Amino acid sequence: MIKIAPSILSANFAKLGEEIKDVERGGADYIHVDVMDGHFVPNITIGPLIVDAIRPVTKLPLDVHLMIEEPDRYVEAFAKAGADYITVHVEACPHLHRTIQLIKSFGVKAGVVLNPATPVSTIKHIIEDIDLVLLMTVNPGFGGQKFIHAVLPKISEVKEMANALNPELEIEVDGGVNEETAKLCIEHGATVLVAGSAIYNQSDRALAIKKLRG
Ligand code: DX5
Numbered sequence: 001m002i003k004i005a006p007s008i009l010s011a012n013f014a015k016l017g018e019e020i021k022d023v024e025r026g027g028a029d030y031i032h033v034d035v036m037d038g039h040f041v042p043n044i045t046i047g048p049l050i051v052d053a054i055r056p057v058t059k060l061p062l063d064v065h066l067m068i069e070e071p072d073r074y075v076e077a078f079a080k081a082g083a084d085y086i087t088v089h090v091e092a093c094p095h096l097h098r099t100i101q102l103i104k105s106f107g108v109k110a111g112v113v114l115n116p117a118t119p120v121s122t123i124k125h126i127i128e129d130i131d132l133v134l135l136m137t138v139n140p141g142f143g144g145q146k147f148i149h150a151v152l153p154k155i156s157e158v159k160e161m162a163n164a165l166n167p168e169l170e171i172e173v174d175g176g177v178n179e180e181t182a183k184l185c186i187e188h189g190a191t192v193l194v195a196g197s198a199i200y201n202q203s204d205r206a207l208a209i210k211k212l213r214g
């Protein structure tokens, strides 16, 4: 069963709690939280304070995507705020193994994110230690961008590596996922789809989620 993780980046922040409850009622599996620092990516969004505020609003796991430099400095704060998954970019982690162990030390599931141009080989020696791989299908920073089709073979590559080394691994994709590109991601082996605009720009979120699942 394909999981759907609505990205609250495209939600109406003036009524964030209601927006989260709406996708939970609509059948979402995770809530995807995009954290941006204005350095690693050219945009600033959410900090631990907001994660803490939304934690009591939903029973769904909070999937916290850190698009920040020096993520080690903030892992504890996001863990204590209630993150269930914390994902860090391989491009931002010179000591990736240490960062993953740090995340797991708080009892939080750990994931690694790859930008579109980053090769899958960068996770070969960490894949047995992680719960999730997130493949960016846009350059991170903004919602509503166009899906980069060149990432599709990377999904198959991760799938193959996971079959050999970590069959339980969740394979998530993020960016430009809509009804059409969701189908391609699923065909290539994705198990979790993040979608911002394809869900939050629709008035019927339950229907939007159903369509993405295929
Ligand atoms: C992009 C973020 C995504 C974004 C996806 O930097 O990581 O999670 O919100 O938005 P859509 O689905 O609109 O591309």
Ligand code: ZN
Residues within 6 Å of the ligand: 007, 032, 033, 034, 065, 174, 194
């Ligand atoms: Zn994201």
